[in-house]
Amino acid sequence: MQKIIKGKVGEAIAYSYLKKHRYKMVEKNFRTSAGEIDLIVTDKKHLVFVEVKMRSSLSMGYPREAVNNYKQNKIRLVAMQYLKLHSIINVPVRFDVIEIVGDEHNYTIEHFVNAF
Numbered sequence: 001m002q003k004i005i006k007g008k009v010g011e012a013i014a015y016s017y018l019k020k021h022r023y024k025m026v027e028k029n030f031r032t033s034a035g036e037i038d039l040i041v042t043d044k045k046h047l048v049f050v051e052v053k054m055r056s057s058l059s060m061g062y063p064r065e066a067v068n069n070y071k072q073n074k075i076r077l078v079a080m081q082y083l084k085l086h087s088i089i090n091v092p093v094r095f096d097v098i099e100i101v102g103d104e105h106n107y108t109i110e111h112f113v114n115a116f
Helices: 003-020 069-085
Strands: 024-032 035-042 047-055 093-102 107-112
Touching: 003 024, 003 035, 003 047, 003 093, 003 107, 024 069, 035 069, 047 069, 069 093
Parallel strands: 047 093
Antiparallel strands: 024 035, 035 047, 093 107
């Protein structure tokens, strides 16, 4: 599966999972010159910035391992830009990672709340 298509499939799976767990979608694929945040959702208490990682197998390691310090800092920067752009202050924020292993028909999903 091509990387872009796999990314969109992973985001769709993650969104479905979040919706099932009563999260509300705020925005998908928020982009700035600094980078992108896959999903922005709310859980009634927090504005949650979600990084989605999907791999077809574990041969290259767990998808969550790709969310290293560099990637975390990039996501934080983009989140700050989002908050500033939308004049959001005094709202608790959280950074989650959703890991998907498999394909669109047969997969496992793990949600790391407050991952970093």
